[in-house]
Amino acid sequence: xxxxxxxxxxxxxxxxxxxxxxxxxxxxxxxxxxxxxxxxxxxxxxxxxxxxxxxxxxxxxxxxxxxxxxxxxxxxxxxxxxxxxxxxxxxxxxxxxxxxxxxxxxxxxxxxxxxxxxxxxxxxxxxxxxxxxxxxxxxxxxxxxxxxxxxxxxxxxxxxxxxxxxxxxxxxxxxxxxxxxxxxxxxxxxxxxxxxxxxxxxxxxxxxxxxxxxxxxxxxxxxxxxxxxxxxxxxxxxxxxxxxxxxxxxxxxxxxxxxxxxxxxxxxxxxxxxxxxxxxxxxxxxxxxxxxxxxxxxxxxxxxxxxxxxxxxxxxxxxxxxxxxxxxxxxxxxxxxxxxxxxxxxxxxxxxxxxxxxxxxxxxxxxxxxxxxxxxxxxxxxxxxxxxxxxxxxxxxxxxxxxxxxxxxxxxxxxxxxxxxxxxxxxxxxxxxxxxxxxxxxxxxxxxxxxxxxxxxxxxxxxxxxxxxxxxxxxxxxxxxxxxxxxxxxxxxxxxxxxxxxxxxxxxxxxxxxxxxxxxxxxxxxxxxxxxxxxxxxxxxxxxxxxxxxxxxxxxxxxxxxxxxxxxxxxxxxxx
Amino acid sequence: xxxxxxxxxxxxxxxxxxxxxxxxxxxxxxxxxxxxxxxxxxxxxxxxxxxxxxxxxxxxxxxxxxxxxxxxxxxxxxxxxxxxxxxxxxxxxxxxxxxxxxxxxxxxxxxxxxxxxxxxxxxxxxxxxxxxxxxxxxxxxxxxxxxxxxxxxxxxxxxxxxxxxxxxxxxxxxxxxxxxxxxxxxxxxxxxxxxxxxxxxxxxxxxxxxxxxxxxxxxxxxxxxxxxxxxxxxxxxxxxxxxxxxxxxxxxxxxxxxxxxxxxxxxxxxxxxxxxxxxxxxxxxxxxxxxxxxxxxxxxxxxxxxxxxxxxxxxxxxxxxxxxxx
Numbered sequence: 001x002x003x004x005x006x007x008x009x010x011x012x013x014x015x016x017x018x019x020x021x022x023x024x025x026x027x028x029x030x031x032x033x034x035x036x037x038x039x040x041x042x043x044x045x046x047x048x049x050x051x052x053x054x055x056x057x058x059x060x061x062x063x064x065x066x067x068x069x070x071x072x073x074x075x076x077x078x079x080x081x082x083x084x085x086x087x088x089x090x091x092x093x094x095x096x097x098x099x100x101x102x103x104x105x106x107x108x109x110x111x112x113x114x115x116x117x118x119x120x121x122x123x124x125x126x127x128x129x130x131x132x133x134x135x136x137x138x139x140x141x142x143x144x145x146x147x148x149x150x151x152x153x154x155x156x157x158x159x160x161x162x163x164x165x166x167x168x169x170x171x172x173x174x175x176x177x178x179x180x181x182x183x184x185x186x187x188x189x190x191x192x193x194x195x196x197x198x199x200x201x202x203x204x205x206x207x208x209x210x211x212x213x214x215x216x217x218x219x220x221x222x223x224x225x226x227x228x229x230x231x232x233x234x235x236x237x238x239x240x241x242x243x244x245x246x247x248x249x250x251x252x253x254x255x256x257x258x259x260x261x262x263x264x265x266x267x268x269x270x271x272x273x274x275x276x277x278x279x280x281x282x283x284x285x286x287x288x289x290x291x292x293x294x295x296x297x298x299x300x301x302x303x304x305x306x307x308x309x310x311x312x313x314x315x316x317x318x319x320x321x322x323x324x325x326x327x328x329x330x331x332x333x334x335x336x337x338x339x340x341x342x343x344x345x346x347x348x349x350x351x352x353x354x355x356x357x358x359x360x361x362x363x364x365x366x367x368x369x370x371x372x373x374x375x376x377x378x379x380x381x382x383x384x385x386x387x388x389x390x391x392x393x394x395x396x397x398x399x400x401x402x403x404x405x406x407x408x409x410x411x412x413x414x415x416x417x418x419x420x421x422x423x424x425x426x427x428x429x430x431x432x433x434x435x436x437x438x439x440x441x442x443x444x445x446x447x448x449x450x451x452x453x454x455x456x457x458x459x460x461x462x463x464x465x466x467x468x469x470x471x472x473x474x475x476x477x478x479x480x481x482x483x484x485x486x487x488x489x490x491x492x493x494x495x496x497x498x499x500x501x502x503x504x505x506x507x508x509x510x511x512x513x514x515x516x517x518x519x520x521x522x523x524x525x526x527x528x529x530x531x532x533x534x535x536x537x538x539x540x541x542x543x544x545x546x547x548x549x550x551x552x553x554x555x556x557x558x559x560x561x562x563x564x565x566x567x568x569x570x571x572x573x574x575x576x
Numbered sequence: 577x578x579x580x581x582x583x584x585x586x587x588x589x590x591x592x593x594x595x596x597x598x599x600x601x602x603x604x605x606x607x608x609x610x611x612x613x614x615x616x617x618x619x620x621x622x623x624x625x626x627x628x629x630x631x632x633x634x635x636x637x638x639x640x641x642x643x644x645x646x647x648x649x650x651x652x653x654x655x656x657x658x659x660x661x662x663x664x665x666x667x668x669x670x671x672x673x674x675x676x677x678x679x680x681x682x683x684x685x686x687x688x689x690x691x692x693x694x695x696x697x698x699x700x701x702x703x704x705x706x707x708x709x710x711x712x713x714x715x716x717x718x719x720x721x722x723x724x725x726x727x728x729x730x731x732x733x734x735x736x737x738x739x740x741x742x743x744x745x746x747x748x749x750x751x752x753x754x755x756x757x758x759x760x761x762x763x764x765x766x767x768x769x770x771x772x773x774x775x776x777x778x779x780x781x782x783x784x785x786x787x788x789x790x791x792x793x794x795x796x797x798x799x800x801x802x803x804x805x806x807x808x809x810x811x812x813x814x815x816x817x818x819x820x821x822x823x824x825x826x827x828x829x830x831x832x833x834x835x836x837x838x839x840x841x842x843x844x845x846x847x848x849x850x851x852x853x854x855x856x857x858x859x860x861x862x863x864x865x866x867x868x869x870x871x872x873x874x875x876x877x878x879x880x881x882x883x884x885x886x887x888x889x890x891x892x893x894x895x896x897x898x899x900x901x902x
Contacts, residue, residue: 017825017886020833021759026889030753030814033726033893037810041728046793047592048724049892053754053770053785054585055717056891058577058708061758061766064832072709094762094839094881121764148711185880212873214881215762239843240874241850 061121065091069116069147076146078113081277082106086113088275095215096238098194098274103221103525104480105277108142111190111217115164116147118215124187126163127151128211131192133168137428139192140166160184169196173207185212194218197237198230208237228254235273242273288490289483291517293507294387296379296498305371306501309337309344312364317546328542331502336401338503339467340408341375343401348372380496381411384464387494388417388444395462396445398478400469405446408466418442424449457481464494468506470538472516476524479517493517502545505558513562514569527568577708579603583643586706589613589716598696603643606701609636616719617712638699641706727894729793733801748776748804748901751813752784753893755821761836761884769821772896773813775806779902780820788896797897804901821888833884840882847874 017023036043061068067087070078078086082105089097089110095118099107118124129151131139136153143151143164152159154167160180169191172181189211191197197205197218216238232249235242243249243266253269255261298306313334317327336343348365355361388395397419399405405421412419420438422431422445438445439459460482469475483491495517497507510516516524531537540561548554577585580602587605590597594610609617614636615624627634695701706712733745752772759765770785781787797803808816851871858864 017822018830018833018884020837021830021884021886023822023825023886023888025818026887027814027818029725029890030810030893033895034810036726036728037895043728043795043894044724044726044892045592046727046729046795047588048720049727049894050724050788051585051588051592051720052724052892055720056754056756056768058581059717060756060768061764064763064765069709074707074709075705090763122758123760123762123764148709150711212877214877236850239846241846241848245850245853247853 067113067117068120069113072120073116073147078109079106082110082113085110085275085277086117089114089217090117093273095188096217096273098218098220098234098238100220100274100276102276102278105279107219107221108139108192109146110275111192111219112143112147112149114215114217115143115188115190116149118188119149124215126184126186127165127188127190128172128181128186128213129164129166129190129192130169130172130208131166132196133170135192136166136168169204169207173203178207182207182210182212186214188215188217189213190217190219192219194234194237195220195230198227198233200233200236205233205237228257228260239273243269287483287487289479289493289517290490291493291495291511293511294383294494294496295504296383296496298498298500299375299377299379301371301374301376302379303500305341305344305368305375306334306337306498308368308371309333312368314546316361316364327546328539331542331545334502334545335467335470338498338501339399339401340378340381340404341372342403342407345369345372346401346403378407378411380466380498381408383496384408384466385412385415385417387464391462391492393462394438394443394445394460395464396447396457396460396478396482397464397466398447399466400448401467402448404466405448408446412444412446417444419444419446421445422447422449458487461487461489462492462494464496466496467503468495468510470506470541472510472524472528472537475510475516505545505554506541509558509562513559514565526572527565530568531565579643579707582706582708582713586641586643586713586716589720598638604641605643606638606640606696608638611636617715638696638701640701640703641712642703643706721891725892727892727896729795729894730797730801730897731899732792732794733798733899745800745899746802746804746901747897747899748774749806750774750781750784750896750898751810751817751893752788752896753814753817754785754891756889756891757821757825758887758889759832759884760887761832762839762881763832765832768891771817771821773808773817774902775808775810775813775895776804776901778808778813778816780817781902787898791898793896801897803897810895818888825886825888830884836882836884840878843878843882844875847871847878 015023065087067083067090070083085099085101089095089099095114099110101107101110115124115127119127129139129143140151140153143149143166149164150162151164151166152162154160154165154171157176157180159165160177167177171177189208191208196202197208199205218234218238220234232243232246244252253260253262253266260266313330317330320327320330333344333347336347348368352362352365355365384397388397397408399408402423405423409419409421418441420434420442422434422438426434434445435457438457445457445460463478463482465475465478469478479491479493495507495511497504528537541558544554544557544561548557583602583605587597587600590605590607590613593613593616595613596608596610597605598608599606611634614620614634618637624634626632704710704712730747750772752770755769755771757767757769759767769782770788772781772784772787773779774781848871851867851874855864855867855871858867
């Protein structure tokens with residue numbers, strides 16, 4: 001156990017220099033001088049002696065308050081609200097705070113600034129950063145690259161001995177790590193996605209409470225005010241008693257589990273431990289998002305294939321029973337056929353292998369494969385090529401399907417256009433490499449995945465949605481890669497839309513009806529979260545398509561769904 | 577430290593450690609390190625132990641260090657730095673024929689585009705930005721703190737005026753000490769004092785640092801110089817300097833400490849108000865004990881965070897001989 005908090009070992013026992021202040025003296029350099037006098041040297045170089053003092057003057061902390069870290073980071077300019085947040089954490093909250101900015105305002109940067117400032121001031125040497133495992137590497141890079149903080153990702157037991165460690169909270173709270181960490185003292189503890197600590201019966205919560213720490217930052221994007229007891233628990237990790245004892249808190253602030261009372265008083269109490277910057281009214285200039293729907297008529301052979309697949313899906317679903325998982329999965333075929341024949345072929349081939357020899361299913365698939373063979377060109381791919389050639393700028397083409405990705409890259413290459421692939425299955429190093437190739441050498445990135453560990457494509461201003469996911473969060477992730485903090489230029493989003501298909505309905509719902517491409521990033525998450533308490537949006541849509549009796553019915557169904565989403569969105573705005 | 581100050585600092589360091597400067601401008605330096613500097617900076621203990629054991633001729637590393645502020649650096653052909661940037665991003669083992677693999681190079685912290693990839697025929701040159709706050713400069717700071725701790729020096733005798741002043745060649749010894757004082761609570765401030773005390777008379781000079789700046793010092797005692805006897809041992813002199821410093825510090829402003837103490841008390845009351853009712857309502861003695869222990873821990877954290885304290889440390893110190901008696 002470390003007991004000497006920041007005091008050099010050679011310092012002697014303290015004496016009072018003021019009724020409140022103990023003074024310690026570390027004179028080890030003088031003791032060395034005495035030894036050298038006795039031995040007649042050796043003596044150090046005069047210039048180095050003066051340089052040492054110059055270094056001391058350069059690194060002196062001349063002021064209790066001014067941020068020292070910024071002059072150490074000439075290559076990095078935080079946004080004004082981030083600097084302001086760091087200052088408030090340091091001076092008003094004394095290093096214990098909840099950072100609750102809305103998504104995309106740079107909570108990590110704020111936390112990094114605070115950590116850097118304490119390190120520069122010599123007030124923090126050891127820091128533990130606990131995050132969901134998917135964010136470990138991202139944090140390590142951010143701290144190293146942006147802040148020059150030599151953080152490492154915890155992988156082996158001895159990594160815990162490093163001064164600044166980033167680890168998955170699920171690993172850290174398990175033995176043997178747990179006891180090891182609870183024996184230590186951390187100058188700073190940072191917990192990302194801290195809303196996972198809200199339940200006080202969980203291991204995460206108990207672990208976070210028990211860790212010994214001097215300064216502590218909890219990061220969360222989820223507005224914790226929505227649940228009063230969760231809010232109380234989170235603050236208890238940080239500063240037990242900040243909102244009074246449990247009964248006092250209930251009496252003063254809780255009207256109902258989800259409804260606070262004495263809002264103003266509560267807000268005032270929260271302001272002492274929590275900072276929430278909002279996009280509205282923030283100092284960020286928002287570039288525009290220019291969304292274009294590109295309507296495309298299928299060629300006769302493509303239309304024949306689409307109709308064939310639709311008929312296959314309908315009849316197979318009727319036989320399996322509508323609303324069964326199997327039937328809903330079949331709708332995927334319709335989506336795939338809107339993307340590329342390669343995508344639908346792969347799925348049909350897998351179905352074929354599973355079906356019995358000589359069955360009706362076999363027959364139907366054989367028929368569809370004939371239709372696939374008849375398709376000679378991909379209308380969408382041709383349009384995409386035309387768009388790319390016209391924009392003369394970096395562009396990301398997103399597709400849901402691996403087969404389409406491969407096809408597109410082949411297609412582009414045949415037309416003399418170099419492109420770089422990106423997919424979820426690639427390891428970190430490969431992803432980085434692809435990203436660099438895209439940045440430096442290629443005009444086009446063809447990606448099947450947008451989520452995962454923060455890929456950052458601010459240098460790119462064009463997105464082509466070759467096909468659309470039915471999970472709006474995935475659409476938001478796609479846009480978020482490009483349209484994010486630091487993007488200074490307008491972003492163009494093209495949605496390819498094959499007319500008379502399932503795709504047309506989806507584009508209409510997402511773009512025209514709920515206008516999700518221009519929604520505030522982060523807003524959707526809350527809405528979808530509420531909506532999907534009963535059933536995922538993907539399932540709802542699939543059900544609509546199977547159950548609808550005719551086009552008009554389908555249209556009305558989708559409109560109703562859109563109205564529900566719009567209603568939730570309005571409700572959310574009113575709550576705020 | 578601005579770019580110019582960093583450049584001066586670095587060049588001084590390189591000259592003093594016997595490094596070979598190949599090329600130099602106000603905004604950059606290309607240098608082949610001396611063995612001493614290489615050992616200190618390149619973190620190659622295995623290589624150096626190999627050299628030491630086999631007596632092989634050491635091959636030291638060559639660096640191109642750029643000092644400009646980042647605003648200027650960005651213009652000069654950032655795109656040309658592609659190979660470094662690719663390697664720095666850790667792209668390993670995924671080279672394709674179309675895109676040749678870049679050689680691995682160490683990534684400077686907080687890397688930005690380098691002005692240009694410096695190349696010398698047949699020599700691997702590592703390019704880095706060296707700005708205030710960069711890890712490399714920090715490393716130089718650490719080195720000089722370790723290697724510039726104690727000196728023993730003489731002021732050069734004044735030229736010409738040989739006979740004028742009979743005392744000009746009578747030298748007395750001074751103990752010069754550089755103190756760093758840090759005042760710490762949940763925040764921190766530092767003050768520096770460069771003081772000297774005459775070992776002959778016990779006089780304390782609070783402007784000793786300036787005197788040193790203005791003087792030419794040498795390691796050799798020239799034959800015509802006569803050293804006067806000291807009456808104070810360095811230890812006694814040090815005790816006097818410390819006492820002097822302490823008196824000065826006592827007269828200082830302690831508002832920061834009073835405020836920190838108020839925060840500490842407030843925080844302690846707050847956690848107590850949280851745990852007290854819990855302890856009272858606890859069902860068993862065992863629970864009570866556990867809660868009390870938790871409270872004690874929280875209190876210890878609060879003390880750790882807020883307790884006002886001061887530390888005096890000696891950055892470096894030396895014996896300096898000056899003409900005359902003060």
